[in-house]
Amino acid sequence: MFEKKENAPANPNVPSLRFPTRALSNVKYDAKVGYFELGRGQTARALSVNTVKSFAQTLRLMAISKEMVENNDFATKREAYYVSKNWGECKFNEQVESDTVMDDIEALASLEGLSREQLRYYPEEHGGSVAGSLVVIDADAETGKPLEIDCTGFGSGSYSIPHSVEHLGFKTDAKFILAIETGGMFQRLNNHKFWRSFNCILIETAGVPTRATRRFIRKLSDDCKLAVYAFNDCDPYGISNIYRTLKVGSGNAAHINRFFCVPQASFLGVTPQDITEYKLPTHPLKDVDVKRAKDALKNDPFFKIHKRWAAAMEQLVKMGVRAEQQALARWGLNYVIDEYLPRKLKAVDAFLP
Amino acid sequence: MFEKKENAPANPNVPSLRFPTRALSNVKYDAKVGYFELGRGQTARALSVNTVKSFAQTLRLMAISKEMVENNDFATKREAYYVSKNWGECKFNEQVESDTVMDDIEALASLEGLSREQLRYYPEEHGGSVAGSLVVIDADAETGKPLEIDCTGFGSGSYSIPHSVEHLGFKTDAKFILAIETGGMFQRLNNHKFWRSFNCILIETAGVPTRATRRFIRKLSDDCKLAVYAFNDCDPYGISNIYRTLKVGSGNAAHINRFFCVPQASFLGVTPQDITEYKLPTHPLKDVDVKRAKDALKNDPFFKIHKRWAAAMEQLVKMGVRAEQQALARWGLNYVIDEYLPRKLKAVDAFLP
Numbered sequence: 001m002f003e004k005k006e007n008a009p010a011n012p013n014v015p016s017l018r019f020p021t022r023a024l025s026n027v028k029y030d031a032k033v034g035y036f037e038l039g040r041g042q043t044a045r046a047l048s049v050n051t052v053k054s055f056a057q058t059l060r061l062m063a064i065s066k067e068m069v070e071n072n073d074f075a076t077k078r079e080a081y082y083v084s085k086n087w088g089e090c091k092f093n094e095q096v097e098s099d100t101v102m103d104d105i106e107a108l109a110s111l112e113g114l115s116r117e118q119l120r121y122y123p124e125e126h127g128g129s130v131a132g133s134l135v136v137i138d139a140d141a142e143t144g145k146p147l148e149i150d151c152t153g154f155g156s157g158s159y160s161i162p163h164s165v166e167h168l169g170f171k172t173d174a175k176f177i178l179a180i181e182t183g184g185m186f187q188r189l190n191n192h193k194f195w196r197s198f199n200c201i202l203i204e205t206a207g208v209p210t211r212a213t214r215r216f217i218r219k220l221s222d223d224c225k226l227a228v229y230a231f232n233d234c235d236p237y238g239i240s241n242i243y244r245t246l247k248v249g250s251g252n253a254a255h256i257n258r259f260f261c262v263p264q265a266s267f268l269g270v271t272p273q274d275i276t277e278y279k280l281p282t283h284p285l286k287d288v289d290v291k292r293a294k295d296a297l298k299n300d301p302f303f304k305i306h307k308r309w310a311a312a313m314e315q316l317v318k319m320g321v322r323a324e325q326q327a328l329a330r331w332g333l334n335y336v337i338d339e340y341l342p343r344k345l346k347a348v349d350a351f352l353p
Numbered sequence: 354m355f356e357k358k359e360n361a362p363a364n365p366n367v368p369s370l371r372f373p374t375r376a377l378s379n380v381k382y383d384a385k386v387g388y389f390e391l392g393r394g395q396t397a398r399a400l401s402v403n404t405v406k407s408f409a410q411t412l413r414l415m416a417i418s419k420e421m422v423e424n425n426d427f428a429t430k431r432e433a434y435y436v437s438k439n440w441g442e443c444k445f446n447e448q449v450e451s452d453t454v455m456d457d458i459e460a461l462a463s464l465e466g467l468s469r470e471q472l473r474y475y476p477e478e479h480g481g482s483v484a485g486s487l488v489v490i491d492a493d494a495e496t497g498k499p500l501e502i503d504c505t506g507f508g509s510g511s512y513s514i515p516h517s518v519e520h521l522g523f524k525t526d527a528k529f530i531l532a533i534e535t536g537g538m539f540q541r542l543n544n545h546k547f548w549r550s551f552n553c554i555l556i557e558t559a560g561v562p563t564r565a566t567r568r569f570i571r572k573l574s575d576d577c578k579l580a581v582y583a584f585n586d587c588d589p590y591g592i593s594n595i596y597r598t599l600k601v602g603s604g605n606a607a608h609i610n611r612f613f614c615v616p617q618a619s620f621l622g623v624t625p626q627d628i629t630e631y632k633l634p635t636h637p638l639k640d641v642d643v644k645r646a647k648d649a650l651k652n653d654p655f656f657k658i659h660k661r662w663a664a665a666m667e668q669l670v671k672m673g674v675r676a677e678q679q680a681l682a683r684w685g686l687n688y689v690i691d692e693y694l695p696r697k698l699k700a701v702d703a704f705l706p
Contacts, residue, residue: 068686074544075686076537082682085634124537126557129479129513138508141544147508155491155500156520160482160513163540167509184429184477187516191427191494204479281438329435333421333428 016046017058019104020111020255027254029301034263035248038107038255056090058101065105068120072141074164076124077102107255115215115259117164127161127212128204129186132195134220137169151201156191158204165216169223176227177201177217179209179265181242185231185325185336192337198345201226208242214260217246221264228262229351231341234270235322236285236293239313243267244302266351268344272316275323278340281330282321293317306353369399370411372457373464373608380607382654387616388601389654391460391608409443411454418458421473425494427517429477430455460608468568468612470517480514480565481557482539485548487573490522491515504554509544511557518569522576529580530554530570532562532618534595538584538678538689545690551698554579561595567613570599574617581615582704584694587623588675589638589646592666596620597655619704621697625669628676631693634683635674646670659706 020026021041030037047055061080068074075083081098084091092098106116117123130136136149136159148171151159162168178200180186186204189195195202201220205213221228230246232238244250247265249257275282285293293313297303303310316322328336344351373379374394383390400408414433421427428436434451437444445451459469470476483489489502489512501524504512515521531553533539539557542548548555554573558566574581583599585591597603600618602610628635638646646666650656656663669675681689697704 073686076679078537078679079682079686082634082680083686085683122540126482126536126540136510138510141546147506149507149510153500154502155493156515157489157491157502158513160511162509183479184431187475187479193494281435326429326431327435329432330438333426333432333436
C-alpha cells in the first residue's frame with residue numbers, strides 16, 4: 001500500500017512522512033530495558049500519484065486524533081475505519097488498511113513516549129478485573145474532578161479496567177501485584193480476601209492479557225514500585241505466549257512493547273517443578289503443545305536469554321504433561337490459599353524470571 | 354454412563370435417584386413464561402453393580418455442595434473435577450463425566466427454584482461490566498455486613514459482575530437496562546455518561562452473555578421492574594445466538610433457562626431496517642451466515658413464535674449483508690448518542706420482540 005524505502009534520504013522537493021520501520025529486521029532485544037524494541041531504521045513515504053490516497057488517510061487519522069484530544073473523546077480502531085466511510089474517495093475499503101496506517105502512526109508516536117491510547121485510539125477490549133489494596137484515581141469526564149475508586153470495596157465483584165489507563169493514578173500500600181490467569185482462581189482469592197492477608201493487588205488476566213491489562217499492570221508497578229508475580233497454568237502456551245507476552249512483549253509488535261510489557265514480572269507458578277512437588281493431576285501434552293515448546297526453545301530469543309526458562313520448558317516436554325492452576329484443588333479447594341501460595345511467597349527470589 | 358430408564362417406576366427394594374430428563378424430547382416451549390423449560394419426564398437411576406461408581410459420585414458432589422453452603426465457599430466445575438482426584442476409585446477420569454453429573458444435580462435443584470450457583474458450583478467465567486444509575490448491594494464475606502457499590506462512581510472503569518449473583522441486592526431509580534454487545538460501544542456510552550442523560554444502566558455483554566451476565570440482567574430486571582433493551586450487531590449470529598440466548602435460552606440447556614434467560618428483553622437494534630434507514634456501511638453475508646439464518650428460520654421455534662423476527666431475518670438474508678453497531682460512526686463518533694439511540698428510545702414499543 002505504501003512505497004516503502006528503508007532509510008531513504010528525504011527529497012526536500014517532495015513532501016514526505018517518515019516512520020520507524022516495523023519490519024522484524026529492525027527489531028532488537030534490548031537487555032537494558034528487558035524487551036524487544038524498534039531499531040533506528042526509518043521508512044520514508046514520499047507523496048506521489050501512487051501514494052496520494054494513503055498519504056491523505058494518514059494525515060486524516062492524525063487530524064482526528066488532534067480533534068479527539070481537544071474534545072476529550074476517543075475512537076476504537078473499528079470506529080476509525082467506519083469514520084473514513086465519509087471521506088469520499090479517500091475512504092478505507094478494509095479495516096486492515098486503516099490498521100496498517102494506525103500502526104505506523106503508533107510507532108511514530110511511541111518514539112515520543114506517547115501510546116496509541118494517548119492519541120485517543122482505544123483497543124476494542126477493556127482490561128481484566130482488579131481487587132485488593134488499591135485506590136485507583138480517575139477523573140470525572142465532565143468536571144475533571146478526581147474520583148477515588150477503592151478496590152477493597154466491591155465485595156464478590158471487582159473493578160473492571162477501562163480501555164485506556166494512561167490518565168489513571170494510584171494510591172496503595174500493597175507489596176506486590178498477583179496477575180492471575182483464570183477467572184475462577186481470581187474469584188477464589190478475592191472471595192477469601194487473599195489480598196488482605198498478603199497485602200497485595202489481584203488482577204485477573206483471563207488468558208493472554210489485553211493491551212489495557214498489560215498497560216495497567218506496567219503503569220501500576222512502575223508508579224508504585226510494586227513487584228509483579230504471575231500465577232498461570234503450566235503448559236507451553238501459558239509459558240511461551242501468555243507469560244512471555246506479559247514480560248517481554250513480541251517481536252511483531254515491537255512498536256508497542258515500550259508501554260505494554262512488564263519486564264519486572266516474575267513467575268510464581270505453576271512450574272514444571274510444582275507438578276512433581278505437589279503431585280498435581282495432569283493432562284498429557286498434545287502434539288501441538290510439544291511443537292510449540294520445541295519451536296520456542298529453538299527460535300525464541302526469550303529462551304536464549306533466560307536459561308532457567310529453557311531448562312524448565314525442556315523439563316516440561318520431557319515430563320510430557322501439563323497442569324492447570326485449579327489442579328491444586330486436588331488437595332482441597334483452599335489448599336492454594338492455605339499452603340501453596342504462602343509457601344511460594346516465602347521464596348520469591350527463586351521464581352522463574 | 355448411567356443406566357437411564359425414562360419414567361421407570363421406583364423399585365422400593367433398590368435405592369434410586371430420580372432426576373428430570375434433560376433430553377430434548379422432554380423440553381417444551383412455555384408461552385406463559387416465555388422460554389424453553391424441562392417437561393415432567395424423569396430418569397430413574399437405580400443402584401446396581403454397574404452404577405455404583407456414578408451413584409457414589411453424585412452423592413459426593415451433593416455432599417460437597419452442602420459443605421460449601423455451610424462454609425460460605427464455592428467451587429468451579431473444573432475445581433469440582435479436580436477435587437474428585439482424592440476420591441480413590443470413585444474419581445472422575447474426565448471433566449465431561451463430572452459435568453454430566455453436575456448437570457443432572459442442577460436440573461434437580463432447578464425444580465426447587467435453586468440454581469447451580471446456589472449449590473455453590475460457580476461458572477469459570479464472571480459477568481460483564483456495569484455502569485450507571487445503580488447501587489449493587491453485596492455482603493462482606495467475613496462479617497456479613499451489607500456493602501453498597503455505587504455504579505456511578507467508577508469513572509472510565511466499571512463494575513465487574515462476580516461469578517455468582519444470587520446474593521446481590523439492588524437500589525436504582527433507572528428506567529431501563531441497555532445490554533450492549535461490544536466493549537467499544539459500552540466504553541463510548543459510559544465515557545459520555547449516557548446512563549445519566551437517559552437514566553439507565555449500561556451492561557456490556559461482550560458477545561454471547563455469560564451465565565453470570567444473563568442472571569444479573571434477569572435478577573436486576575425482575576427485582577426492580579426494569580425493561581431490558583438489547584443493542585447488538587445486525588447479523589444472523591447476533592440475532593439467532595446472542596439475542597435469542599439472552600431472551601429465551603436454549604433447548605439443550607432447558608434446565609437452566611428458568612434462571613438464565615430474560616424473556617422481558619426486546620431488541621433496540623441494529624435491525625435490518627436500520628441498515629437501510631441509516632445508510633450503514635455493511636459487509637456481505639458469508640455462506641455460513643446465510644446457512645445459519647436459513648437453519649434458524651426452518652428449525653428454531655423462536656422464529657415460529659415471533660413472526661416479526663422471522664420477517665426481519667428473511668429481510669436480512671435478502672439484503673445479503675450484515676452491519677455492526679460501530680457502523681453508526683459513519684455519521685460521526687457520537688451520532689449513536691446524539692441521534693440514533695434517542696430516536697430509537699422514543700418508540701420502544703416498535704422494538705423487535
